[in-house]
Amino acid sequence: MSRDARRVTITDVAARAGVSVATVSYVLNDKPGAKITPATRDRVRAAASALGYRPNALAQGLLHGTSRFIGVVADAIATTPFAGQLLEGAQAEAWRHGYLLLIANTGDDLQVEQNTLRVMLEHRVAGVLYSTYFHRQVIAPRELAEVPHVLANCYSADPRQTAVVPDEVGGGRSATQLLLDAGHRRIGFINSVEDAPGPSGRLAGYTAAIKDAGLPPDPALVFAAGHDQESGYVGVQVLLDDPQPPTALFCYNDRVAMGAYDALRERGLRVPEDIAVVGFDNQEVIAGHLRPTLTTVALPHYEIGVRAVQALLGVADGGPRHVIECPVVLRESVGTRVD
Amino acid sequence: MSRDARRVTITDVAARAGVSVATVSYVLNDKPGAKITPATRDRVRAAASALGYRPNALAQGLLHGTSRFIGVVADAIATTPFAGQLLEGAQAEAWRHGYLLLIANTGDDLQVEQNTLRVMLEHRVAGVLYSTYFHRQVIAPRELAEVPHVLANCYSADPRQTAVVPDEVGGGRSATQLLLDAGHRRIGFINSVEDAPGPSGRLAGYTAAIKDAGLPPDPALVFAAGHDQESGYVGVQVLLDDPQPPTALFCYNDRVAMGAYDALRERGLRVPEDIAVVGFDNQEVIAGHLRPTLTTVALPHYEIGVRAVQALLGVADGGPRHVIECPVVLRESVGTRVD
DNA sequence: CTGAAAGCGCTTACAG
């Protein structure tokens, strides 16, 4: 079993057990058809284990024409915690079906992306997950067409291309509804300006909830800038200087909420007594530890990873576009209703 | 090139180009020895590209005896941003050498760990990185002995086992030195209590720096509890109630510093004017965005990933234990020296 | 109940 020794093969096992390689293969793979005496089975298994035999998956894959790998092409792995969650979900589901994940970080570089896909295809991966660290539209590389694939946390212009994405609209609606349910009538929204499904979807959800509550949408209640702490800080200054300031804030994400907290504190306002705050993303390190802890809407990246693998392996039902719910995570930043 | 069609093989290319498969192999692999006419080369390449030929890496691996994969066995992928950074570094370095990463998340479950390693070994990985999301001692699974391997962000009792770890002592020293250099003489340390190289190493570094500065170590200046925001909050209460309170705080990590900020703010103390703060980890979402931004010491996970792959592939020099420096990241929470 | 043999898609001495 030294790592330098020639690896032991099925032939070695057969020799030691005194049978043919075919028999070894039948026994080790528990082939239903084969009628082999228990004594022989035992001898084969004993020989295999004595020799420390490990089947060569490369040879098996060669025969089968495809490997037990699922490739994951990601534009970024470590930029946010979300990419890791997606990977974790995909990994768990792949493992459940006997597959291993082959990952690559492309940095969104088209050249690297093509090389990566080339190598994955050469390894005859069973399929490919093409994933992005924030929800956006992508142009899927041509090579993807050669293999089963699923877009994870992104989508393409072609609606037939299987994609798994978060329900931004529903999330924006839930966040807003939470504040409406707590009795608020003037709800500010500190949004992000990018042209992406996050900002536009959450705004759509926010607006829909406001309208459904029979309230007039008020442009003065919506502020849009970046998607980090600084924007939250500035957003509070702008929205609270309004003659009719909001009594609650829906922040584009938890980082924005973190900045909003700072600005609110400087103004001497208490959360949630003076003003309620809801975030988005459920970035644990922030949401779980701000003072007070932040009620937010979770980005379902783990679930996206799971579902993407299911869709890839054909065990998910539904059409090509999977929209995953963004669940509410209740913490302390929205007071309970006082009717 | 339809994904259902039988994949095109080297035989197909040979037939179309009117040469033998050997010639195709020589041309496509640019074999130095082979003297092949430019015309033939062109014909082969044209045929390969016209047919959309992709070499079967499984067959190549079978011949070679090993694949171009490096397995990564991780106890957690998404728990912290650090695991992702380690993966990202490992991925980049592996790619540079023509390898792909095969990753698995074991959740620190021994059974899953063994299964994972079994599958990786069956795929004849070139080597395995065994990694943990926080720096700690581990018991490397037996299977690891069958393949070249490196422990990343962890180490075992056996000093000959190659391991790549962060320099906790050096980091603790740097953090403390930063505060000493800014003129502070009473420096508090809010440490974490676990029995792990992080807390013990950072404490050792802190103590060494204090002693080197000719100051008496004072137990009243060291508080130890958990490693999150709550501990920082409590730590400030305890340390600042001392008759001779510290003028500077070294926090076990950025999360602790975040909690410390809250407590300091409640006490009406300004950072860094009234009290300086240094964190550890360089968790961007916190350190880069607290008010004021946090000066900290970075955990070099990307570099650990890079070095681990280098050690695995035998391109890193030095002994079996690689200790990676934790660089200082200057931001706003330590004032400039006033002599 | 078990074995001999073909074949998966490549690479590489060995001939010519």
Place this chain on the structure above:
DNA sequence: CTGAAAGCGCTTACAG
């Protein structure tokens, strides 16, 4: 300059 053939480690009809 190029080709025929063996062999990597398996699985799977096909015989017996």
